[in-house]
Amino acid sequence: MEKRIRVLVAKPGLDGHDRGAKVVARALRDAGFEVIYTGLRQTPEQIVEAALQEDVAVIALSLLSGAHNHLFPRIVELCRQKDMSDVLIVGGGVIPDTDIPGLKAAGVAEVFTPGTTTSAIIEFIQTNVK
Amino acid sequence: MNIVEQVLAGSKRALARAITAVENEYDEAVEIMQQLYPHTGRAHVIGITGPPGAGKSTLTDKLTKEYRRQGKTVGIIAVDPTSPFSGGAILGDRIRMNELTLDEGVFIRSMGTRGSLGGLSRKTAEAVKIMDAAGKDIVFIETVGVGQSEVDVIKAADTTIVVLVPGLGDDIQAIKAGILEIADIFAINKADREGVERLNTEIEMMLELNQTRVDWRPPVKRTVASLGEGITELLVAVEEHISYLQKSDQLSMRRTKRTKNELMALLDEQIGRYILKNITSSGEFTAVVAAVERRERDPYSVVANLLRQVLR
Structure with missing residues (x-):
């Protein structure tokens, strides 16, 4: 009926750069998604709990601090523990190509690096959301 | 289960x-x-409304922390506007409530208005009931940032707090009809700013002219939500309002009115859906539209005819 894709846009970790996250949030809004934006410096526990309460289909993570290899897999793991394995988890930011295979193996569905268009992100979510 | x-x-x-x-x-x-439904009706529902940027989310955050200190559980429904063009929305009220996320006694849900114009979403009242049934003692409804006439929150809330800030308009704004009339309590937030005395006086003068509600005069409380100032006093005002509602027949009157409104709204929705399915999707309807457009028939008698057909 009125189903709308709900996405949590979250910034884990300690960097204070949210320009990218805001651009993505706005682009997702314009694509008709309901975007829940939680602001800076979120712990993995906060992100997963917010995702649970908001019953989102997608968690979109933005991170520029370099801690992605630790924080992204931790969020995937917490989702598993809370029986939320059906949530699509994507990430973006300054992430070296060499780290991407490891993140995907850990359960991150896709990693978007600088230069990705917002329409590519939207298309990926629309195609892969459960 | x-x-x-x-x-x-x-x-x-x-x-x-x-x-x-x-x-x-x-x-x-x-x-x-x-x-x-049988498990609802226990929570006290508090509406928080006011213009954009007045501090509704921060105030909700602080009031919730105060209730948590008292050991009460809290549900929060935070409504933000849906874009009329894309149907999408950015729901950002959680930004001010991050410290509540991991509190086991708090549940926060963001909702987009999805086309509803009264300051809430169409399903806000249902979401309140679900939180109520889940055992929350207090349910907050934070409306979208409102202008002058988005007053749906009183249909869903037991106590409505209108949040204002100094410096938004002259005194004629305060005597217009609309959101100022729905307040059970006024909170002047950002009360460390210039203009607070004047706003306070304007509200008091407006209340002075208000003849209709003699038994409860909405108190005016000053807060600086970001610093946590005035929160305890605001909560005392809420408690006073609750005991007023309980002592007078107001609470049962409000709830009877709400039940009636909800039944009417459900009927309205079902009838609308039925008519949509049985009339407006038929080929006959398209012909009627054309006839009305050519001025061969008028819309008023057409509607009367259609209704007679359906209700036969």
């Missing part, structure tokens, strides 16, 4: 899913609401 039993047992996941089912009008939504 089915989803209703899980909600009643306190599962957050089930609570979240039940709200989604209702918001998206899934097939199971009606059954969920039917089964939850």
Whole structure:
């Protein structure tokens, strides 16, 4: 009926750069998604709990601090523990190509690096959301 | 356990899913609401409304922390506007409430208005009931940033707090009709700013002219939500309002009115759906539209005829 894709846009970790996250949030809004934006410096526990309460289909993570290899897999793991394995988890930011295979193996569905268009992100979510 | 039993047992996941089912009008939504309804009516529902940027989310955050210190559980429904063009929305009220996320006694849900114009979303009242049934002692409804006439919150809340800030307009704004009339309590937030005395006087003068509600005069409280100032006093005002509602017949009157409104709204919705299905999707209807457009028939008698057909 009125189903709308709900996405949590979250910034884990300690960097204070949210320009990218805001651009993505706005682009997702314009694509008709309901975007829940939680602001800076979120712990993995906060992100997963917010995702649970908001019953989102997608968690979109933005991170520029370099801690992605630790924080992204931790969020995937917490989702598993809370029986939320059906949530699509994507990430973006300054992430070296060499780290991407490891993140995907850990359960991150896709990693978007600088230069990705917002329409590519939207298309990926629309195609892969459960 | 089915989803209703899980909600009643306190599962957050089930609570979240039940709200989604209702918001998206899934097939199971009606059954969920039917089964939850007997468990509702226990929570006190507090509406927080006011213009954009007045500090509604920060105030809700601080009031919630105060209630948590008293050991009460809290549900929060935070409504933000849906874009009329894309149907999308950015729901950003959680930014001011991050410290509540991991509190086991708090559940926060953001909702987009999805075309509703009264400051709430169409399913806000249902979401309140689900949180109520889940055992929350207090349910906050934070409206979208409102202008002058988005007053739906009083249909859903027991106590309505109108949040204002100094410096938004002259005194004629305060005697217009609309959101100022729905306040059970006024909170002047950002009260460390210039203009607070003047705003306070304007509200008091407006209340002075108000002849209709003699038994409860809305108190005016000053807060600086970001610093936590005035929160305890505001909460005392809420408690006073609750005991006023209980002592007078106001609470039962409000709830009777709400029940009536809800039944009417449900009827309205079902009738609308029925008519949509049985009349407006038929080929005959297209012909009628054309006839009205050519001025061969007038819309008033057409509607009267159509209704007669349906209600036969």
